[in-house]
């Protein structure tokens with residue numbers, strides 16, 4: 001067996017129960033081939049069956065294949081009942097072993113991916129934010145750190161990247177958690193109303209001000225004030241806001257009294273504030289006050305593995321809501337999800353999956369259900385050469401990703417030499433991460 005399998009598998013050998021357990025503990029193989037006739041009593045299956053249960057006690061998910069003598073059907077069944085994955089009859093046929101091993105490793109791999117996915121969906125989310133890519137892990141760390149302070153935070157990122165979610169996470173993680181989280185979208189409120197909305201007004205401050213009213217800033221006392229689309233705030237109000245940030249106090253419109261406010265400020269925008277500053281529409285002093293800490297959310301297209309993770313998460317959620325549980329993506333759909341550029345980021349992905357779940361008829365979501373097929377086909381494929389290069393690019397990128405950028409391993413996987421792989425990467429403009 002060793003000679004026949006060494007080319008495809010890494011093999012550990014053990015001659016009795018004790019050394020089998022030792023080897024299993026140290027290397028943790030996904031698959032075990034186990035003969036039931038073991039020393040000191042090779043004529044009897046009991047030592048083998050005991051080894052089986054010892055190994056399963058170490059890992060329920062281990063795939064253990066039992067090897068039994070001819071005519072020992074009953075024993076084989078006992079082993080299966082005890083948790084063995086399958087059995088082989090002696091004399092062992094190498095073709096059969098190879099076939100079985102291949103299937104075992106495949107199932108073990110699927111189970112492993114499934115467990116990882118489950119863990120991510122359950123335990124590892126961060127205040128409801130999912131993500132496993134390095135960039136996002138760094139962001140979770142930053143949120144953890146800034147949450148313990150009262151420093152203003154400026155959250156930047158394209159539309160739909162999760163800016164509001166990050167702001168809520170900061171609030172949830174802070175000591176102000178028990179206080180209010182007050183969000184105000186500066187671009188959604190007409191300029192003329194924004195001032196009184198933010199700062200409140202006194203009775204009679206302007207026509208229509210029949211009663212005194214507290215503004216949003218005031219109502220955030222003890223909690224967090226989230227100023228969304230801060231880039232849209234008009235210049236005169238920027239001055240007033242700056243004053244609030246510097247002195248922690250405000251005056252209501254039409255009022256004379258200074259009101260002390262204890263609120264933590266988090267602001268967000270997808271606009272380019274640097275441009276605003278250069279063009280004179282955004283005050284530099286306000287920018288520096290707001291951005292004591294900056295958190296920049298990466299676009300979804302740069303969070304490659306997260307696309308799949310988030311898509312699976314939204315699929316489970318919407319499938320459950322629509323009584324369509326058991327829905328899965330077919331492989332082409334997953335590829336299309338990965339290829340899409342996601343200009344609308346997570347919000348776009350969420351809506352895309354939601355719509356597809358509603359439209360889906362079978363048990364599998366296709367690229368057509370996601371309405372992404374067109375996008376992939378349009379990718380400027382005009383000639384055979386373009387098409388070939390697209391496929392090459394996708395495969396090379398996948399292989400590199402799978403092997404964490406290791407050239408040798410990726411080359412082996414693709415069946416080309418290392419120099420050829422380097423040439424391909426250069427031709428296709430692929431840079432190793």
Ligand SMILES: Nc1ncnc2c1ncn2[C@@H]1O[C@H](COP(=O)(O)OP(=O)(O)OP(=O)(O)O)[C@@H](O)[C@H]1O
Nearest residue numbers: 128129130158159160161162163164165270346347
């Ligand atoms: N990390 C994440 N995990 C799960 N869902 C997320 C994540 N980030 C964002 N979402 C979801 O994506 C959608 C958009 O997020 P959010 O509203 O926070 O983005 P935004 O950056 O404020 O968008 P916009 O710029 O359009 O206001 C929401 O439905 C949110 O629940």
Ligand SMILES: [Mg+2]
Nearest residue numbers: 160163164228
């Ligand atoms: Mg938002």
